[in-house]
Amino acid sequence: MPLSREDIEEIRRILGREPTREELAMFEAQWSEHCSYRSSRRLLKLLPEEGSRTRVLVGRGRDAPAIELFPGVAIVFKIESHNHPSAVDPYNGAATGIGGIVRDVLTLGAKPIALLDMLYLGDPRNPHANWIARGVVKGISDYGNRIGVPTVAGDTWFDPAFNKQPLVNVACVGIVDTKTLASVLRGPREGDLVLIAGNPTGRDGLLGSSFASKPLEDSDSDIAAVQVGDPLMEKLLIDAVTEIARRGLAKLIKDLGGGGLTTAISEVAADHNLGVELHLDALHTRQELTPLEILVSESQERMLLVVDESSLPEVEKILRRYEVPYSIIGRFDGSGRIRAFFKGRLVADVPARELAKPRTLYREARPPIEALKGIAPPPPVREPEDLAKAALKVLSSPNIASKRWIYEQYDHEVGIRTVLKPGYGDAAVLRLLDGSGRGLAVKGDANPRYTSLNPFSGAANSVAECFRNLVATGAQPLAIVDEINAGNPEKPHHYWFFDQMVKGVAWMASELDLPVVGGKVSFYNEDASGRQVKPTATIVGVGRIDNVERALPACFSQPRNLIAIVGVTYPELGGSEYLYAVHGIEAGEVPRPRPASELRAASLVLDLASRGAIASAHDIGSGGLATAILEACVCSGLGASVDLDMVPSRGIERLDQLLFSETQARYIIEVPREALPTLERLARERGARVAVIGEVRDSGEVELRSGGKRIASIGLEEAREAYESSLPRALEW
Amino acid sequence: MWHRDFDPRGWDAVIIPGGFSYGDWLRAGAIAARTEAVERIADCIDRGIPVLGICNGFQILVEAGLLPGALLPNESGRFVCRWVKLVARDPRGPWLKLVEDGQVLTMPVAHAEGRYVAADPRGIEGAPRIHYLDGWNPNGSEMNIAGVGSRNGEVLGLMPHPERAVDRVLCPRGFEPSGRIIFESLASSLREGW
Structure with missing residues (x-):
């Protein structure tokens, strides 16, 4: 979403002068819907944050939330969408979705132990949709398998509405002891160092989150906004970062995801009332980059670590051992401003708080005529003479039929935790490896048809469905995260679906005493002609199992x-x-x-x-x-x-x-x-x-x-x- | 054990586990097979130390020429993760000591490049072999080969994952934790010889 005229006025007011090119790019990245939830923030407050059965250890607002599974054992889980990149480049779009969600879980020092993929794909008989479907599954398969994290559950739906624009929602579940968790929640202090570890920064994914915050155009220019994944680097990052966290060497960890360096650094500084001085030329890069490119590149497999001077030698030793490239690019200070230098020249100087938190946008919601389809009884149909045939017809519908073709392409067992595997249970059940026989259940659900007919009840039913799937394995549901996939928030007829879906999730989650500990919003899911795909509320839930042998x-x-x-x-x-x-x-x-x-x-x-x-x-x-x-x-x-x-x-x-x-x-x-x-x-x-x-x-x-x-x-x-x-x-x- | 720190002295046996060494870039196992760690494993083999390669470990052993044949992309062109039924033929050596000829084993596979091709079928004749049972071949392997050993059985490569078939709680209905016997064989072999 490019900046509006009002936004630019606002930026001038904040800075008290004309912004530099670099500053404008930073604002564009950070103020995109994808990064700052401008159109959704107001409604997301309705979602319950607490539940009487659940100890929420880290709530919303961080890269990922954490809940207590058992005393001393925390589960970190989060959902993410990669809808836009997957429409343009299904393979890399889906693969980097996995990479991003895994890094979100890593930010709390957790070891990723499971992936889920919720895929809402087009009609498999449509050549374009078929290409997307195969690419998405292959992308998840290649990336997830290579990083050694099992893909254990998910949800799949086929509908011509998704022919051009699929919904690719992915979730990751991680596990961490509460001591490690506390160590990465300490946060930065003045004088602490900004260390960037992982892939050298390149020119890929420039302003990718801004690209995801507007409708798709049928043009080749979108391809430059799609990132390319490197699962080998991700695997090394998983090993190195979990070791750094476990040894208490990092005070905060953050993913360089949507919005790249700009988003990561501005959110950390704003959350802790600090400023930061960055030297962009110190960053390891793949090629010669301009300061603007460094600030907004979304190159994958990069993470920000906040380290104090005394821990630095140990951190460097671990990174070198795992052959993870890194650079130290700056230091926190008390200025409250982000000041970025490039070869000694000051290229950006903006207040962190104003950059991180743009003003909320009020969007109008108006029900469209098509919503009438969902408030009348269905048209009468003749009862089939042969009920067996009808039952087989339903059973063979791609929405119901076995998803073996998909889940066999995923290593769903690596890590030897998967007790209930895909195809055997309503949810996946994983065990802890402490020999206690305890474990957890995870599942993701949505029903795009329901939410398109009645976004409120449909979204509520998605929460209930996820709840039931967990219960059916014998798990006590503890918490959910949600991904609301909607159309263009600037169009009241689209925004109405979003508004109703959030309210439906909030209502059912409150009724079922399930905190919504985190989530994500994806807007602009419409095709080039401005038609929104079926608005979809995807829910991922986690439940506790005391004895996996009884799953x-x-x-x-x-x-x-x-x-x-x-x-x-x-x-x-x-x-x-x-x-x-x-x-x-x-x-x-x-x-x-x-x-x-x-x-x-x-x-x-x-x-x-x-x-x-x-x-x-x-x-x-x-x-x-x-x-x-x-x-x-x-x-x-x-x-x-x-x-x-x-x-x-x-x-x-x-x-x-x-x-x-x-x-x-x-x-x-x-x-x-x-x-x-x-x-x-x-x-x-x-x-x-x-x-x-x-x-x-x-x-x-x-x-x-x-x-x-x-x-x-x-x-x-x-x-x-x-x-x-x-x-x-x-x-x- | 990190591969750079691997010192072959002092070990009774070596297992190269599954995974995606070097992201499987180029070909599964191709880069790892050219590392110093694998050279040291070759020395272990010369000294009669049992070596087992599982999945990617098998691919590495084959790439390094330490076991005969080659492992090509699955016939389907896709990664496959599923439980399979296997049968052991001519079992011998430290890893298969307790396995009987014709014994049926069940374990999961999880690989994209597991289609075994023997350059010369005579090369594996009489060597210890693990075959997929008819109808269970997940990748189009020649002769249903799932695993193959050196003639004396001291080196063994397996595409299926015995370590994932050790606990009953991880076995789906209709399958047994028969990966256990591989590790029990090794334990017995190291105690009493093979």
């Missing part, structure tokens, strides 16, 4: 075990995968968010899990009950028989409603017969609605019954074929 898979485990459903089913087909995949309709009221039911259902599932009274659990989400049962069967190779008349429901008139409704706050759970009394007793105590609806069978088929007779039967082989082959077929041609 619940989503696959059935034992023939003769009972299948029960938790929650009541309502006729809620609006925005469902069924309406889309079978009837080609994307309209209607999305399922109502039901926080009270979520809490009741979750407490029941967690209680049962802690008593070992369930063998598996699976959230009922996209595709409804039919999909949930088929998935649990396909991944275990076991069949099932289910009596649909036993499913607790209200207002349901037809079987397709029952099978495919996406009513929230529901799970299917697998209960050993001997645990039935426990189930019934706990359900009564918790006031949660539960009913046994069938049993697991070694029958090779999924049988659906109603009115005392068999109404559909789906062969397991057929279901597996539909589930497993759909995505490879859609992507590879």
Whole structure:
């Protein structure tokens, strides 16, 4: 986003003179939406920062937040979008997204232990979208695998709305002991040194965050704003920086990400009421650069370390040992100003605070006409004669079908922590390596269709979905981070979606007692013709697991075990995968968010899990009950028989409603017969609605019954074929 | 152990772990194979010290000419991470001492360049080998080769990751922690010989 006329006036006022070229570039980088949240800050305050179950150790405002997982053990996690770069150069755009989010986690001294990728991609049959999809996955695969951090979970969605502009949201989870954490939170003092470690600075990614803060143009000039990643340097940085942090040698660590040196240095100085004197010519560079280029370059794999004079020799020793290039480019002082020199000449002299925190922009929000699609009941459709065929159609929709083609390209096991791997559970479960058997669950979720039809309820449902996915593994959800992907904030019809999504996340997070400890906003997700992509609220959550051996898979485990459903089913087909995949309709009221039911259902599932009274659990989400049962069967190779008349429901008139409704706050759970009394007793105590609806069978088929007779039967082989082959077929041609 | 600090004296066995040495630039293992550390490992082999290369370690051993054959990009052109079933043939030497001929093992693979090609199949005839079971070959390897050893079995290269198949809690349904036997074999070999 170039600076507006008012911005330039403001800069003149701040400086009391005409800005230099360097200063203008610094303001443009830092005042971009990407770096300073000008259009979003006001609304983001609505997100709850605290939760009664969660100890938040580092809240919002740093590169990454931290929460306590167990006493003395902190989890650092953060989400980031690389939508714009991935649209122009899918491979490097996605790869550098991984690099950036890993460095955010490193800033708190944490060891990165897991990556997640939430990808909202175009129609895989569209050649351009297909090229983007393959490039994005390959970029994440090559970068994530090479730095030795497993990619363990994510979310994938295909929709023609993302043909030109995909949403590439990535998250990283790190682990750190609280002592190390405290040492990197000390912050700079006057006289401390500014050390830049990592790749030599080059001319890549100049003003990249400014590029990400405007709509895409179909021009080649955008390509210069995309950075290129170097995973080998990132790996060395991970090893060196975690060692420096663990030994208490750094007082603060910061990523040189969006906005480059300018953003990093101005935020640190402003946060600590300090100034800094920089000597730009001292920085190690790849080529001859102008001071302006040095200030705003977004070359990857660079980090800022604040080190005091006495720790410097040790820090230098570690960096040299890992062969990480570095330079010392300045020193903090009490001036409150950022003064940058180049070969002895003062090229910029700006107050840190004014640079770091531009005034908030008030944006107008107005619902567009298209929002009406989401407030009417869906148009009536004919009930399919063959429900088995409809169920297979939904199961094979790329949004539902197995994402094996993607996750097998990621090393999801490196680090030997991954207990529940992709394809086996609703969330990934990782263990700690301290031999205690404790661990955590992580998952990312969004539903672009829901949020485009009803941004408030859709975003709330994304929070609930993530919550359920964690609970379904037996984890106690602790906190979430969010990434709100929206259109152009200067357009009231786009901004309305953003406004509603933030409010939806804030509401549901408060209701579920989940602090939103961090997040990111991505604006200007529109194509060259000004059409916004489906606005999307992506949620990544972390949960605590006391015993990973008890972590619940989503696959059935034992023939003769009972299948029960938790929650009541309502006729809620609006925005469902069924309406889309079978009837080609994307309209209607999305399922109502039901926080009270979520809490009741979750407490029941967690209680049962802690008593070992369930063998598996699976959230009922996209595709409804039919999909949930088929998935649990396909991944275990076991069949099932289910009596649909036993499913607790209200207002349901037809079987397709029952099978495919996406009513929230529901799970299917697998209960050993001997645990039935426990189930019934706990359900009564918790006031949660539960009913046994069938049993697991070694029958090779999924049988659906109603009115005392068999109404559909789906062969397991057929279901597996539909589930497993759909995505490879859609992507590879 | 940092590669520059590696001193071959005083070690009973050497394991080159998986990973992406030098980011796999050029070819997997190609740069690492030309480092001093690998020269020192070659000396270890001459002195009869057991050496195991896992994944990238196997690629390095092959690149350095310390094991026969070559590891090319997977047939699919993509990285692959999945659990596979394996069978051991002619097991012997310190790493496979406790493994029986024809024993089935399960472990995960995670690599982009694991398609084994033997320049001359006679070169590995009779040598200890680990094959993917039919239907489990993830990369198009010749003869389903997942791992191959020197004739006496003192040097072994494996594309699958035995160290990831040690704890039952990490094994998905239907798979066993059979990587354990590799390390148990070594422990027994170092105690009682092989």
